Amino acid sequence: MSAQLQAAETPPAHPLAGATLSGADVVVQVLADEGVEVIFGYSGGAILPVYDAVFRYNREHARPDAREPMPLIVPANEQGAGFMAQGYARASGKVGVALVTSGPGATNTVTPVRDAMADSIPLVVICGQVPTTALGSDAFQEAPVGNVMGACAKHVFLVTDASKLEATLRTAFDIARSGRPGPVVVDIPKDVQNAQLEFDGASRLPIHGYRARLRAVEHSHLDGETCAAFFGALKQAKRPLIYAGGGVIAAGAAVALRAFADAFGLPVTTTLMGLGGVDTTGPLALHMLGMHGTAYANYAVEDCDFLFAVGARFDDRVAGVAAKFAPRARFIAHIDIDPAEIDKVKSVQWRHVGALVPALDRLTAYGRAHGVLPPLADWHAHLAALKREHAMDYDRASDLIQPQAVIEAINRRAQGRAIVSTGVGQHQMWAAQYFDFRAPRQWLTSGSMGTMGFGLPAAIGAQFARPDALVIDIDGDGSIRMNIGELETVTTYGLPIKVVVLNNGGDGMVRQWQKLYFGQRFSATDKSLHKKDFVRAAQADGFEWAKRLTDKAAIEATIADFLAFDGPAFLEVMIDPDAGVYPMVGPGASYAQMITGDFIRARSAPAALDATPHMF
Amino acid sequence: MRHTLAMLLQNESGALVRVAGLLAARGYNIDTLTVVTTADPAVSQLTLSLQCDDAGAMQLLQQMRKLIDVLQVAHLPAAALAA
Numbered sequence: 001m002s003a004q005l006q007a008a009e010t011p012p013a014h015p016l017a018g019a020t021l022s023g024a025d026v027v028v029q030v031l032a033d034e035g036v037e038v039i040f041g042y043s044g045g046a047i048l049p050v051y052d053a054v055f056r057y058n059r060e061h062a063r064p065d066a067r068e069p070m071p072l073i074v075p076a077n078e079q080g081a082g083f084m085a086q087g088y089a090r091a092s093g094k095v096g097v098a099l100v101t102s103g104p105g106a107t108n109t110v111t112p113v114r115d116a117m118a119d120s121i122p123l124v125v126i127c128g129q130v131p132t133t134a135l136g137s138d139a140f141q142e143a144p145v146g147n148v149m150g151a152c153a154k155h156v157f158l159v160t161d162a163s164k165l166e167a168t169l170r171t172a173f174d175i176a177r178s179g180r181p182g183p184v185v186v187d188i189p190k191d192v193q194n195a196q197l198e199f200d201g202a203s204r205l206p207i208h209g210y211r212a213r214l215r216a217v218e219h220s221h222l223d224g225e226t227c228a229a230f231f232g233a234l235k236q237a238k239r240p241l242i243y244a245g246g247g248v249i250a251a252g253a254a255v256a257l258r259a260f261a262d263a264f265g266l267p268v269t270t271t272l273m274g275l276g277g278v279d280t281t282g283p284l285a286l287h288m289l290g291m292h293g294t295a296y297a298n299y300a301v302e303d304c305d306f307l308f309a310v311g312a313r314f315d316d317r318v319a320g321v322a323a324k325f326a327p328r329a330r331f332i333a334h335i336d337i338d339p340a341e342i343d344k345v346k347s348v349q350w351r352h353v354g355a356l357v358p359a360l361d362r363l364t365a366y367g368r369a370h371g372v373l374p375p376l377a378d379w380h381a382h383l384a385a386l387k388r389e390h391a392m393d394y395d396r397a398s399d400l401i402q403p404q405a406v407i408e409a410i411n412r413r414a415q416g417r418a419i420v421s422t423g424v425g426q427h428q429m430w431a432a433q434y435f436d437f438r439a440p441r442q443w444l445t446s447g448s449m450g451t452m453g454f455g456l457p458a459a460i461g462a463q464f465a466r467p468d469a470l471v472i473d474i475d476g477d478g479s480i481r482m483n484i485g486e487l488e489t490v491t492t493y494g495l496p497i498k499v500v501v502l503n504n505g506g507d508g509m510v511r512q513w514q515k516l517y518f519g520q521r522f523s524a525t526d527k528s529l530h531k532k533d534f535v536r537a538a539q540a541d542g543f544e545w546a547k548r549l550t551d552k553a554a555i556e557a558t559i560a561d562f563l564a565f566d567g568p569a570f571l572e573v574m575i576d577p578d579a580g581v582y583p584m585v586g587p588g589a590s591y592a593q594m595i596t597g598d599f600i601r602a603r604s605a606p607a608a609l610d611a612t613p614h615m616f
Numbered sequence: 617m618r619h620t621l622a623m624l625l626q627n628e629s630g631a632l633v634r635v636a637g638l639l640a641a642r643g644y645n646i647d648t649l650t651v652v653t654t655a656d657p658a659v660s661q662l663t664l665s666l667q668c669d670d671a672g673a674m675q676l677l678q679q680m681r682k683l684i685d686v687l688q689v690a691h692l693p694a695a696a697l698a699a
Contacts, residue, residue, distance in 0.1 A: 146630045151637050155684040158629065175684060209626070209687035340678035 014201020023165050023193040024049035027126065028057045030169040032070065033201075036097050038464045040073045040084040044101025046141060047128030049193035051099075073464065073493065076485025078105050080457040082112025083483070086121050087461025090444045091419055091469075093252060095122045095176050096461065102128045103141030106187070107148065111451060114152040116183040118448030119273060120250050122176040123183035124169075125153075131191040132160050145187040154182030162195035167203035174204065179214050180338040181250055217337055220354040227366040230350055233331040234264070235372060237306035239379045241326075242266050243289065243318075246273025246447065247311015247336060253356035254278070254440040257310060260364045265376050267383055269297040271312055273447040276437035281416060286383065290318040292429040295390035295583045295600050298591045300383055301326050309334040311356050314345035315448065322346050324590035335359050392433055393599040400576035401552050403427060403502045407434040409559040410472065410500070418442065418470040421458040423479020424450045425509035427502040429581040431474040453482025456499065460486060463495045470498070470563070477503040477527065477534070484537065490568045491542030498563060499543075499570045501534055504577040512580050517587075528577070538570035545569035618647065619673040620665040623680060623689035627653070627660045631685040635662060638679055644668060659687065 016029060027050050031039070043051045051072070058068035075081045078100045085096030100109055106127040116123045130139040149156040155175050157168045165188065172184040234240055248257050248270075254277050261268050261278065268278045269286040278285050286297040301307070307329040312318070313336065319325035322345050326332065333350035334342055342351045352359055394404040407430055410418075416436035421444040422428040428445055437443050444462055446454040459473040480501050490497050505528035514522050538546035545565040549558045549572065562571045582597030596602040625631050632651060639646060648665045668676070673691060680689045 147633060150630055150634050151641060156630070160629070207626070207684055209624075210684045213681060338682070340675065340682060344675060344678075 011202070014199070016199050017201040019199050020196055021199045022049065022053070023162055023188070023195045023197055024053035025057075026166050026197055026199060027169060027188070027193070028053040028070070029199065030166060031097060032057065034170070034173045035094065036070060038071055038073060038088065039097050039099050040075065040081040040088070040461065041099030042074060042078050042081055042101065042105060044105050044128065044141065046102035046130060046190050047099065047105070047126075047193075049190065050126070050128065050188070054099075072099070073460070073489070075457060075489055077483065078108035079111055079453070080460075080483050080486045080489065082109040082123070082125065083115075083451075083454055083457035084461035084464075085123050085125070086112055086116055086454075087421060087444055087458030088465045089116075089121050089123060089461075090458065091441050091462035092465035093441060094465070095124055095173055098123065098125045100125070100127055101141065102130055102145070103143045105141075106145045107143050110148060110152055111449075113149060113183045113185060115446050115449040115451045115454070117152055117154060119446065120181050120246060121183065122181035124172050124176050125149075125183060125185045127185060127187045128193070129158070129187045129189040132189045133191070135160075135189065145185065149185040149187075152183075153185045156185040156187065158187045159192050160189065162192045162197055164205070165192055165195075165197065166199060167205050170203065171205040171207060175207075175210065179217060180247075217339070217353055218355055220352070222352055222354070222359055222362045222366075224366070226350075226352065227363060230333060230363060231367055231370060231372050233333070233350065234306060234367075234374060237331065237374065238376075239304045239328075239382070240264075240266055240306035240308065240374065240376070241300055241304035242268040242308045242310060243271070243301070243312050244268055244274045244277045244310045245271045245312025247356060248274050248277035249440045251311060251337065251356040252440075253311065253360060256357045256360035256364070260360045263364050264367055264372060264374060265380065266308070267300065267380070269293070269300060271315075271318055271447075272432055272445060274312065275432060275443040276440040279416075279438045280436050281438065284380070284383070286387070288432055291320065291585045292433065292581050292583065293585075294392055294433065295594065295596050295602070296383070296386035298583065298585065298594055299386050299390060299603055302591050303328060303382070305330050307332045309336075309348070310360070311336060313341045319345055320585060320587060321590050324592075327590070390596070390601055390603065394579070395576070395599060398576060399552065401549065401555065401573060403430045403504075403573070403575045403579055404434050405552075405555060406500070406502065406549075406559070406573050406575070407431055407474065409555050410563070411435050413559065413563050414470060414472065416442075418472050419444065419459075419462050419466060421445065421455045421462060421471070421473045423455040423475045423482070424452045425476050425479060425507065426504070426512065426579070426581050427474055427476040427479070427508075429509075430502070452476075452479040454479070456480060456483050456486045456490070459497045459499070460489055460493070460495060463497055471496075472498045472500065475499065475501050476508065477501055477505065477532075478507040480534075481532070487538055487541040487543070487570070494567070496567050496569075498565075499538070499568075501570075501572045502575050503534065503572055504575050504579065506577070508577070508579075509581065515580075534572045535570070543568050543570045547571055549573045617667065617669070618665055618694075619668055619670075619676075620663065620692040621673075621677065621680065621689060622661070622663045622692055624654070624687040625651075625660045625662050626685040626687060627658050628685055631660070632662070634683050634685060635664075635680065638683065639664075639666065639676070642676070642679075644672075644676070
């Protein structure tokens with residue numbers, strides 16, 4: 001018994017402990033130990049030793065079916081690798097890994113690293129670097145990765161002491177996935193990759209400050225008094241509402257959130273990043289709130305008297321005018337794992353810094369034990385009426401193909417089970433509004449950074465995370481151009497991804513703003529005369545199924561054929577170039593001033609448009 | 617008004633850049649800055665002052681705590697400076 005206990009307390013030594021490995025082999029071994037099952041990256045001079053080590057690892061550890069245990073997926077551009085790693089991380093919840101060379105290889109990944117930081121996505125990006133003796137000498141393919149990435153990432157390590165390489169890599173994974181997740185960059189000079197090192201199999205960097213703060217947050221407990229304050233306010237409330245953000249997805253708290261909401265009959269609206277945190281088809285699910293949220297969600301925010309923000313941060317696309325956000329809420333409660341988000345934008349009456357799952361479980365248990373069951377029948381009826389009277393809608397009578405109809409047709413077949421990635425702009429918002437999401441990690445979108453070109457590489461990464469899932473990239477003609485080189489990556493690896501380009505002949509979202517706020521001066525957003533033939537481009541990159549949809553009557557049959565194709569498929573849809581994204585809470589406007597467009601009923605006449613082009 | 621932040625920092629290359637960069641990215645200008653070694657060679661002490669409102673100072677304090685290299689950080693009350 002005691003021997004067993006002791007064995008449990010001391011983890012067995014790593015089988016390679018004490019062995020001499022090159023730095024490059026140390027890198028690959030730590031990746032393997034961390035459970036990395038795919039690497040996205042592009043080779044180059046300064047990372048050659050690690051690429052060689054991956055090659056040897058895969059040859060020596062080939063599976064019985066000859067599959068490689070850690071395949072290297074090669075993009076057209078390192079930005080693609082970074083977004084593939086993100087797509088993998090977002091779809092799986094595991095840390096995504098990108099492996100790139102020094103200089104341009106590293107700087108091409110700056111955008112996905114910053115994007116991952118902004119959306120709290122765990123990544124480890126390993127960059128080759130010029131040898132330590134050449135650092136700062138303006139050497140070939142040298143870039144100041146520490147400085148550049150330090151401003152964008154959760155953390156960056158420059159490994160100048162080879163003896164710390166192993167501990168640094170393991171620590172990079174710790175940092176990426178712990179607390180509020182984020183990207184960690186490890187910059188490894190070539191001589192460190194070539195150094196002969198003694199592998200120990202367990203070392204980590206102390207990083208005392210970070211680990212102490214993390215422990216405090218992870219072990220913070222909701223005491224009875226705090227729970228009582230929460231439920232005291234909830235019992236007073238007649239119109240409570242949960243506002244759930246991407247933290248619910250990151251924390252794996254969807255089950256806990258659903259249990260909590262169900263226990264007390266609380267309606268839920270989610271942010272763009274929180275879609276899938278609750279089943280969007282549920283009766284008390286209000287879909288997305290915010291600048292392009294559903295009218296009924298935004299009206300519910302206007303009407304609520306108790307707001308509970310869960311893993312959300314009142315960002316400017318939700319609370320553009322913080323003082324007018326949820327104006328009737330007498331009590332706002334906020335849970336987040338990041339202390340810096342509490343009271344940052346909106347000061348709240350109740351706060352808890354900690355992990356979401358234990359906090360929500362504790363609240364559910366406390367409320368149940370104290371027999372809390374707020375009588376919310378009137379509120380539920382009010383919300384049902386809002387959903388009915390202010391339902392999403394669009395120009396169904398038009399002869400032109402409406403983008404919303406295309407997404408509805410795809411959604412009827414996907415039934416809320418597909419993994420959907422997007423670029424950024426109008427198509428992204430239509431996809432967010434018109435798709436159902438039944439589970440977390442089905443919705444992959446660049447929320448905070450708003451990076452055009454995200455959709456295609458993210459879909460590729462997601463397909464590696466979920467080989468059996470239906471993965472659909474809903475893209476725009478502007479966004480897909482940004483990383484169109486990755487079309488070839490889809491066919492190179494034979495991925496059955498379905499790529500949809502909603503083509504409105506330009507940058508539709510910017511055009512919409514130019515229409516509303518810049519006197520219809522469409523500066524540099526009209527691409528209707530551009531020469532690109534997307535279908536031929538897809539065919540040239542090896543898409544056997546590549547078609548253009550121009551006839552409204554053919555939507556259903558074409559979508560059915562497209563989704564049924566067993567392999568990569570590409571569908572360009574020529575949509576109404578004047579289709580707009582509504583509802584819209586304009587910049588500097590409150591939810592009460594929301595414009596609902598011509599097809600969604602507004603609750604009251606919106607205030608006259610205030611032309612404020614300086615707002616973003 | 618003037619606010620002062622004092623912190624213990626891991627003595628790593630790039631640590632000072634991250635602190636300074638955090639302030640620069642938020643549009644703050646550093647008025648005074650001192651970095652000294654401590655009895656522990658792995659730890660530096662950094663003290664800086666800048667002009668900002670109280671809410672801004674509190675947010676900066678929280679953001680500094682997110683830096684991996686920061687061991688401890690404190691907001692020094694104005695009285696401590698006068699002494």
